[in-house]
Amino acid sequence: MTPAASLAEKLLAGERSAVPRLISWAENADERFPAALARIFGRVGGAWRTGVTGPPGVGKSTLVNELARLFRERERTVGILAVDPSSPFTGGALLGDRIRMEERTLDAGVFIRSMASRGSHGGLALAAVDACDVMDAFGFDEVVVETVGVGQAEYDVVSAADTVLVVLCPGAGDSIQAMKAGLLEVADVLVVNKSDVSGADRLVTDLEEAVHIRTAGRTEWTTPVVACSAGTGKGVEGVVEAIETHRGFLAGDRKERLRAEKRILQVRRKVSERLSEAVWGSLGYLRTVETLLRNGATPYDVAARVMTTISAKLVDENPPSTDPGAGRP
Numbered sequence: 314m315t316p317a318a319s320l321a322e323k324l325l326a327g328e329r330s331a332v333p334r335l336i337s338w339a340e341n342a343d344e345r346f347p348a349a350l351a352r353i354f355g356r357v358g359g360a361w362r363t364g365v366t367g368p369p370g371v372g373k374s375t376l377v378n379e380l381a382r383l384f385r386e387r388e389r390t391v392g393i394l395a396v397d398p399s400s401p402f403t404g405g406a407l408l409g410d411r412i413r414m415e416e417r418t419l420d421a422g423v424f425i426r427s428m429a430s431r432g433s434h435g436g437l438a439l440a441a442v443d444a445c446d447v448m449d450a451f452g453f454d455e456v457v458v459e460t461v462g463v464g465q466a467e468y469d470v471v472s473a474a475d476t477v478l479v480v481l482c483p484g485a486g487d488s489i490q491a492m493k494a495g496l497l498e499v500a501d502v503l504v505v506n507k508s509d510v511s512g513a514d515r516l517v518t519d520l521e522e523a524v525h526i527r528t529a530g531r532t533e534w535t536t537p538v539v540a541c542s543a544g545t546g547k548g549v550e551g552v553v554e555a556i557e558t559h560r561g562f563l564a565g566d567r568k569e570r571l572r573a574e575k576r577i578l579q580v581r582r583k584v585s586e587r588l589s590e591a592v593w594g595s596l597g598y599l600r601t602v603e604t605l606l607r608n609g610a611t612p613y614d615v616a617a618r619v620m621t622t623i624s625a626k627l628v629d630e631n632p633p634s635t636d637p638g639a640g641r642p
């Protein structure tokens with residue numbers, strides 16, 4: 314058996330140690346990962362994926378910890394991926410946070426993994442989706458991905474989830490900032506955390522207003538605004554309920570359509586990433602571009618020249634075979 318096949322078999326047999334190893338392959342763009350994924354892909358799809366994003370320090374990790382606790386109370390197993398975390402997964406947080414997180418780590422029904430941004434364009438988002446596929450195939454009932462909502466890569470990570478929670482809190486991550494960052498658009502559920510802090514009620518009202526204006530008549534789903542205090546656990550039950558309601562809303566056809574759309578997006582990103590690597594990965598194209606620009610060509614001219622060359626080389630009029638296994642090593 315190849316190493317890919319043997320690790321995939323371990324995962325399918327329920328060996329937990331296979332989960333972090335496969336995630337490392339995904340994270341490092343290991344050439345064995347695609348073959349391993351092909352073996353476990355038939356088992357992907359059972360988990361519900363919740364993406365948790367929001368400005369730094371609003372309490373995302375604290376909330377994820379609480380969500381994990383409530384999922385466990387419902388006897389659901391949980392896989393957690395923290396992308397580019399600062400706390401508490403990497404120890405950047407207060408000791409209290411870490412101790413609470415350890416309660417979860419001692420429980421075999423919870424798996425926690427962090428993943429650092431590699432600074433590459435689509436790389437992080439793609440690796441994060443792969444990691445979720447691994448946790449899903451292993452059989453975790455809930456897969457939760459936390460990411461700081463700051464850039465396109467992070468946005469891509471959460472938008473691959475079934476339910477996206479955007480977490481805000483009074484003061485730090487105020488509603489105006491969130492609207493500017495386009496966070497409201499990606500939210501299936503808006504969470505106002507730190508409801509124990511003053512200004513929370515006002516933020517809830519502002520957000521409800523904003524949701525009302527933005528989504529009026531546009532979608533069948535109205536984004537709920539849920540207040541909670543992850544620090545004390547108060548109201549987190551309501552967040553779980555909102556996730557379940559959204560899950561119910563998506564049940565059946567909607568879910569299939571949504572997931573299919575997200576997979577298409579994932580393939581497009583992979584193709585774009587590969588194309589970009591193929592063109593810019595070696596110095597040849599870069600040098601030509603520099604020379605052309607130095608000789609007075611406009612950026613449009615140069616781009617057109619590059620496109621003509623690569624499309625002649627790469628793009629065939631015929632799309633690839635529709636046999637799902639074709640082209641696999």
Ligand SMILES: Nc1nc2c(ncn2[C@@H]2O[C@H](COP(=O)(O)OP(=O)(O)OP(=O)(O)O)[C@@H](O)[C@H]2O)c(=O)[nH]1
Pocket residue numbers: 368369370371372373374375376398399400401406407410461506507508509510541542543544545
């Ligand atoms: N008052 C109050 N503080 C909270 C609450 N939830 C979290 N905090 C505190 O807010 C701080 C940040 O919490 P984290 O959970 O690390 O926040 P985060 O959004 O994951 O932070 P980053 O991952 O660094 O973006 C910590 O000091 C928490 O103890 C809450 O409900 N109320």
Ligand SMILES: [Mg+2]
Pocket residue numbers: 373374375398399400401459
């Ligand atoms: Mg965090």
